[in-house]
Amino acid sequence: MSIVSLANVCAHLQNVSMARAPLASIPYTRLHLNIALGLHKEGFISSLQRGSQNGPDITPVEVTPDNISTRRLWLGMKYRQGKPVLSKFQLISKPNRRVYANAEDLQSFASGNRFRFVKPVMPGEIVFVRPRGSKEVINLHEAVKKHVDGELLCRVF
Amino acid sequence: MAKGLMKATGKSGLLPRPKQIFKQPFKHEVYKKPTDTGYADGILHPKKISRDYILPKVSTPEKLLKKSAMVPKREYTDEEISKMPISQQFKIKNAKMRREYLKESYETEVKRLERIEEHVAKIKIEEEKAELENKLHKASRAELYTAPTVESYLEGPLVRPRTDEENEILRSKRESNRLETKLKIDQERANSLFELYNGASNFAITEERLELMVDSAFNNTANESWEYISSLRSSSINATKSDNTFDNEIVNIVMDNVNGGPGFEQVNDYLNGFTDDLQQLADQIKRENNEKSLKEAEKLLDEHQSENKSTETETKTDN
Structure with missing residues (x-):
């Protein structure tokens, strides 16, 4: 289910980029927060704020089981010279075709080789990996450094 | 497509970009070479390329005027002009007007450009000031140590679990909802039970009763009332006795x-x-009302008696 919602987020962010909207909201979950943080670190988005369905919070609001359904993450989209910085955001692993890779495969993939049906990483492209047995999401290069196995979640460029 | 449209914008309905009046700088400025640019000392530069930045030619408005709207060598007097043919007169007049307008337009353009320059310089100063302030600004200790980071959200649970007190409130709320629903259902059931109980008095539970009901269902008395109503004229309908089913309801x-x-x-x-x-x-309430009315009646009786007595005494005195 988490991968399905991630697919929705990917499609939504692509649409928002194409529409040149300044802000995008995505559901508030651990996976999405991890992905959004990764995007911010890599410079694909300009800001990351917590908020509700009505917009970003002005004052911090505690997340409780009563208000979790209305909580959202608000991402500030980036554009340069009228073109979106985030132009493509796609899933690699899918609910009916999971893509797991061991440390060696990840290393080979990171060095520009094709892995199974997954096309090689392009310059400036970021791949998010979920290490096996962990809830965090890391960059492909971090995964190679840590020498961990993991699931290839999505790619951004 | 109209002629020259492709050259302008390529789109109909859009005006072409306005042309710059001064294509070169209109005034002399001292060029300051930016630091860390160009070729360093001792480094050779390619052939046919200048080592230093070539400044663009400056064409001042005066220079431009001199070139394109030069003052004629000979000034004609009005008398001389009046003697000339009309076409010549117009030529001289037009040339004079053109010179004046061109000069005027250059002057306004210079003013406009200087105004823009001033504005840009002002904004630059403000930006520098804001940047300096930002650089000097130091986050207070409270700001530094209390502002939550996004990473800190990932450390603990994403959603704060309910406290015991909140759980108790939620439980009691659910219990009250459940009881309310149960009460509603029970009342509905009780209502239907009473309906059944009261309706049971009309049920045919013996043979005699069944026969009686069958007879009453098949005799013509049921239709009599309807036949009576249908035979009435519109004028006499109002005079008929109204059915009391509505009142009963x-x-x-x-x-x-x-x-x-x-x-x-x-x-x-x-x-x-x-x-x-x-x-x-x-x-x-009934008792109180009775007592009250009794008192009033007694009072009225007393008054009446006293009036009678007084009239009797008056008659006696008259006699």
């Missing part, structure tokens, strides 16, 4: 009667003692 609703017998609420009121209280209150 209202009484049933007010008294909470179901199927001609007491309903659930009526029985409930009786069992709770509400009916007795109501009865006592009604009796008390």
Whole structure:
């Protein structure tokens, strides 16, 4: 289910980029927060704020089981010279075709080789990996450094 | 497509970009070479390329005017002009006007450009000031140590679990909801039970009763009332005795009667003692009213008697 919602987020962010909207909201979950943080670190988005369905919070609001359904993450989209910085955001692993890779495969993939049906990483492209047995999401290069196995979640460029 | 449209914008309805009046800088400025640019000392530069930045040629408005709207060598007097043919007169007049307008346009353009320059310089100064302030600004200790980071959200649970107190409130709320629903259902069931109980008095539970009901269903008396109404003329309808079913329905609703017998609420009121209280209150009010009216009657009687006495004495005195 988490991968399905991630697919929705990917499609939504692509649409928002194409529409040149300044802000995008995505559901508030651990996976999405991890992905959004990764995007911010890599410079694909300009800001990351917590908020509700009505917009970003002005004052911090505690997340409780009563208000979790209305909580959202608000991402500030980036554009340069009228073109979106985030132009493509796609899933690699899918609910009916999971893509797991061991440390060696990840290393080979990171060095520009094709892995199974997954096309090689392009310059400036970021791949998010979920290490096996962990809830965090890391960059492909971090995964190679840590020498961990993991699931290839999505790619951004 | 119109001629020259592709060259301008390529789109119909869009005006071409306005041309710059001064294509070169219009005034002399001292060029300051930016630091860390160009070729360093001792580094050779390619052939046919200048080592230093070539400044663009400056064409001042005066220079431009001199070039394109030079003042004529000879100034004609009005007398001389009047002697000239009309076409020549117009030529001289037009040339003079063109010179004046060109000069005027250059002057306004210079003013406009200087105004823009001033504005840009002002904004630059403000930006520098803001940047300096930002650089000097130091986050306070409170800001530094209390502002939550996004990473800190990932450390603990994403959603704060409910406290014991909140859980208790939620449980009691759910319990009250459940009880409310149960009460509603029970009341509905009780209502239908009373309806059934009261309706049972009309059920055919013996053979005699069944026969009686069958006979009553098949005799013609049921249709009589309808035939009577249908035979009436419109003028006499109002004079007919109205059916009292509507009144009965209202009484049933007010008294909470179901199927001609007491309903659930009526029985409930009786069992709770509400009916007795109501009865006592009604009796008390009735008693008080009676006493009051009795007193008033006695008072009236006394007054009447006193009036009679006074009239009798008056008649005696007259006699």
